[in-house]
Structure formats: C-alpha cells, structure tokens
Amino acid sequence: MTTGQRALCLIAGNVVLTFLLTLLARNLLINPELLAIEQAADQKDIARFEQSIDRYRSIIEGRIKRISSAVALFEGLDNEIHWQPLIQPLAEMGGYEELDYFILSNNAGTQSSIYPGELANNATLLPDDAIKTELLAHLIPRLEGVTNSTTSGLYLSRNDGPLIYAAGKSKWGTNELPTIYIAVRRVNDSLIKEFTERLGLEAELVPANILSKEIKEAQSELGQRTQRGVLYDIIYGDNAQAVLHLRFQTAPRGFDDKPLSPTVWVGILVAAGSWSLVFFYVYYRTVTPLRRITHTMQLIRQTNNFDRHLVYKNNDEFGKLVNECNELLKHISQHTGRLESYSYEDALTGLGNRRYFQEKLQYHYSIAKRQSLSVTAIVFDLDFFKQYNDNYGHDGGDAVLRQFAAILRKSFTRDLDIVARTGGEEFIVLVLDVNTSESLRLANRVIERLLNHQIPHIGNPVLGQVTVSAGVATARIEGELSLETLITNADAALYKAKQQGRNRACQH
Numbered sequence: 001m002t003t004g005q006r007a008l009c010l011i012a013g014n015v016v017l018t019f020l021l022t023l024l025a026r027n028l029l030i031n032p033e034l035l036a037i038e039q040a041a042d043q044k045d046i047a048r049f050e051q052s053i054d055r056y057r058s059i060i061e062g063r064i065k066r067i068s069s070a071v072a073l074f075e076g077l078d079n080e081i082h083w084q085p086l087i088q089p090l091a092e093m094g095g096y097e098e099l100d101y102f103i104l105s106n107n108a109g110t111q112s113s114i115y116p117g118e119l120a121n122n123a124t125l126l127p128d129d130a131i132k133t134e135l136l137a138h139l140i141p142r143l144e145g146v147t148n149s150t151t152s153g154l155y156l157s158r159n160d161g162p163l164i165y166a167a168g169k170s171k172w173g174t175n176e177l178p179t180i181y182i183a184v185r186r187v188n189d190s191l192i193k194e195f196t197e198r199l200g201l202e203a204e205l206v207p208a209n210i211l212s213k214e215i216k217e218a219q220s221e222l223g224q225r226t227q228r229g230v231l232y233d234i235i236y237g238d239n240a241q242a243v244l245h246l247r248f249q250t251a252p253r254g255f256d257d258k259p260l261s262p263t264v265w266v267g268i269l270v271a272a273g274s275w276s277l278v279f280f281y282v283y284y285r286t287v288t289p290l291r292r293i294t295h296t297m298q299l300i301r302q303t304n305n306f307d308r309h310l311v312y313k314n315n316d317e318f319g320k321l322v323n324e325c326n327e328l329l330k331h332i333s334q335h336t337g338r339l340e341s342y343s344y345e346d347a348l349t350g351l352g353n354r355r356y357f358q359e360k361l362q363y364h365y366s367i368a369k370r371q372s373l374s375v376t377a378i379v380f381d382l383d384f385f386k387q388y389n390d391n392y393g394h395d396g397g398d399a400v401l402r403q404f405a406a407i408l409r410k411s412f413t414r415d416l417d418i419v420a421r422t423g424g425e426e427f428i429v430l431v432l433d434v435n436t437s438e439s440l441r442l443a444n445r446v447i448e449r450l451l452n453h454q455i456p457h458i459g460n461p462v463l464g465q466v467t468v469s470a471g472v473a474t475a476r477i478e479g480e481l482s483l484e485t486l487i488t489n490a491d492a493a494l495y496k497a498k499q500q501g502r503n504r505a506c507q508h
Helices: 004-077 086-093 131-140 189-199 209-217 263-304 319-341 354-371 387-412 438-455 484-497
Strands: 101-105 112-116 149-157 163-168 181-187 203-205 230-236 242-249 374-382 419-420 426-432 468-478 505-508
Touching: 004 149, 004 181, 004 230, 004 242, 101 131, 101 209, 101 354, 112 131, 131 149, 131 163, 131 181, 149 387, 149 505, 163 505, 181 203, 189 203, 189 468, 189 484, 209 230, 209 242, 354 374, 354 484, 374 387, 374 438, 374 484, 387 419, 387 426, 426 438, 438 468, 438 505, 468 484
Parallel strands: 468 505
Antiparallel strands: 101 112, 101 181, 149 163, 163 181, 203 242, 230 242, 374 426, 374 468, 419 426
16 A cells, blocks of 8 residues: 555544544533533523513512602691692502503502503503402502501412512501502513513413423423423512413524434545545645645744735635635734724723723823823712612613713813723723813813713712712822822822712812
8 A cells, every 4th residue: 555545544534533523522522511501591591581570570669669758758748738639640650651550549458449550541451340359458468567668579360460560558647548559560472572672582471381281292391492492481479479481482503412413424424535535636736835834824823923924826725725814814813903902991881991091001101200291180989879770770870881981081082081990880080281270170070961961860869860979189290109199199089079978079
C-alpha cells in the first residue's frame, strides 16, 4: 500500500471516528446540557408570567389602599362638611379602570351593592347576587378584626370562574356608609393575552380536566416541555386552591435530540466519500499553501492581530474558504473593537460605567494638572429609590434610571464632560474649567429638570415625586490633591444634602 493510499485510509478512518465521537459527545454531553438550559428558560418564562399576575394583584390592592387613605382623611373632617356623597364616586375611582366590577358592603355583608367596572359597563356583564354573596363570604373573614386593612389574591369562584381581587376595610362613625370595598378582575382569555403579549409569550387557559388529559397523553409533567413543544402550569390562589390551568406554546427546539438521526449517518457517508475522492487533488494542490496559511494563523493567534489576512492565489474551493476566513477575521476585528466599547458602557442607561469612569479619571487628571484647570465632581443619588422599586417594581425603577440618564446626557454635552453610572441609583459627573458657583448651578439645573418630569413616587415624603440629591466639589489639582479626594469631598457634600432634606445640591 502506497503512502497516498495509507493516508487516504487514515483520513477516511479519522472522519468516521470523528463523527462517531461527535455523536457520542452530542448525545451524552451536549444535548443534556442544552436540555437543562431549555428547561431553565421554560421555568423562567413560567415564573415571569406568575410574577405578572402578582404585580397586577398588587396594583389593584394599591388602589384599594388609596381608597382607605382617603376614607381616613374624610373621617377626620368637620362633621358639617357633607362628604358622604363622595363615598360611591371614590369607590368607583378605585375600582373602575381595567376591572369588571366592584362591591360596596357593610361589615356583616348584609347591606351590599355591586357596580360595573370599565370592562362590564352594562347589566348583562354584571355578576348576579350569588357571586356577590360568595365573594363576601370568602373575603369578610379575611378582613375580620382589622380596621383600615387591605388584602388581595387569586380566587376561583364557583359561579364566576377565576378572579383577581383586592379588598379593603375602613371604619366610619356611622353605620349607614359602606366599610368594605372589593375590586374584581375576571381572569379570562383577554387578560391572559394581555399578559403574554407584554411578556413575549404564548399561553392560554384550559379546563383542568383537559390539562390533566393532555399531560397524561404526552407522558409529561407540569413545567416540563412535551415533544410537541407545549408547557403546562397551574397557578394556585387562596388556600392553595388551583385557580389557573395554563398551556404555554414554546418555540421549536433548537437542537437535534434524536439519538441516531438520518442526518448523522448521511453526514458520515458523505464526509468519508468526499475525503476519499478529493484527497489526491487536495494533497498535491494545497499542502504548501496550507502550511503557509497555518503559519499565518499561528501569528494571528499569538499577536491577536485580526487585521492580518491570509494569502492564497488560486480561485478554487480552498480559495473561497480562505476568503471566508479573511471575512471572518475582519468580522472578529470589528466586533473585538465593539466589545471593548461595550465593556465601558452601562447596559441599562447607555452612560459610561464604573470602569469607563475610572479610566477617564486619569486622563482628566493629567489635563487638569498640566493646564492648571479647575475640576468639578458632581455626585447624584436618586432619593428613596429603594422605596420606588418596592412600590413600582424594578421595571419602573429601570425606566426612571433611563429618564435620569437622559437628563444628564442633555445637561452635560461638552466633549470633556464625563457622565457615568457608578452604582444602582448613583451617578457621577466630572467637568473641567467650571467655577464654584457655576458648578452648583449645573447641579441645580439637573435637579430642576428631573422635577419638571413630575414622575410620581408615593414613597418619597418630600414632594411625592421622584427627586434627586447632589453633592458638588470643585478644586484645582495641585500638590497632593487627587481626583479621588475630590470625589470623596463630593460624596461628603451629597451626604450633607441628604441630611438637609434631599431634593437639593450642597457644595463641599
């Protein structure tokens, strides 16, 4: 057997062995890991949907709490003020928008009325007295013994199906006024569609018996994707009651999970035949260029110089491969530059991140010291931001951070201005050649622009809207003074602004 024949047999054997090892690696290593990733993503989607239900329930309960707060205010008014006619409109304000109906009742439930919400604005869509009686019987015990209390939950009504509700109880000086307020939203296909479209999911309600039947037929479990790409989930409500039975339609599986698919066998045969047919031609035609290209690739790997190109003069298949490799190297070079840029950018706001700020800090230090310029550090911190996240959710908090970042970007537009987000709700600005009074004016302008946005914030006792505090420090970089010391001074000024009541700027 000649050397060429031995090489041909060796290559053919290596091709077959490589495919067999790849097949084993796919089935024993890769696919189980991909399946675990797929299952984790499915569970995350289900959790996101359940969280959207909880957020909606909390929103309704928040409206009931505002009714209770208003009730407490009215109770303290002078007896000569005729505020009683405002009770029903007040309840309508809390229980109308995006709801099916609301109920007003006394403590015992013996005197109660039901009113339509925005989604049931005619008598045909209102529940009957049996549903009202059922809800009062369920909710009055949950409000028993506590005044000015609220509750909310998910409940499966025998007569009205799955419901999201919020209820509150108040105390009046007269027995003639309702003390219990209940707001109700039916969980139907329309509401499920509203949630899923917002989350980018595809889900629908199914009867409990249908869900059990389909899971059994698919030989699957809750939260486990079937062969048809379907997920099933049950959401429980009050007293661990199964309220919602859901069917999620997932995207097609992105990997081949069959142990021995025809594609694998075809790939083995085609690869072996192709290598056998083209071996001699490739051996004599490409050995020398391949060695040269290998050497070039080694240099690229060692130097990370992706701008370097491979050289191959023949316009054949291998030449096309070399051209594609050159395009890939060009692509890698471009994206390497982009990745370096992204490593300096805060993903949420688009401002510079802490790494960006630290590197720019040294550059500004050298400029300020060389030209004897003043340097101003302004540290901003959003007031009561944790409470904002607690009340409006982290999605709402992210929106506020982006709005504030836009204000900073609009307020500091000079080429040498540094604007960065250095923490959760903390931002820092570094500007050159600005005097003390102008520095304070710049900080106050940002505070005023944020106030003009009038972003509601019930957790902020200062103005009831989102505000920010700022610390300002200005100095010339001389002697032992460093920019780090300047930033420390700005932090101290920020602490002073917080102590003096927030929504202000203080100067060190």
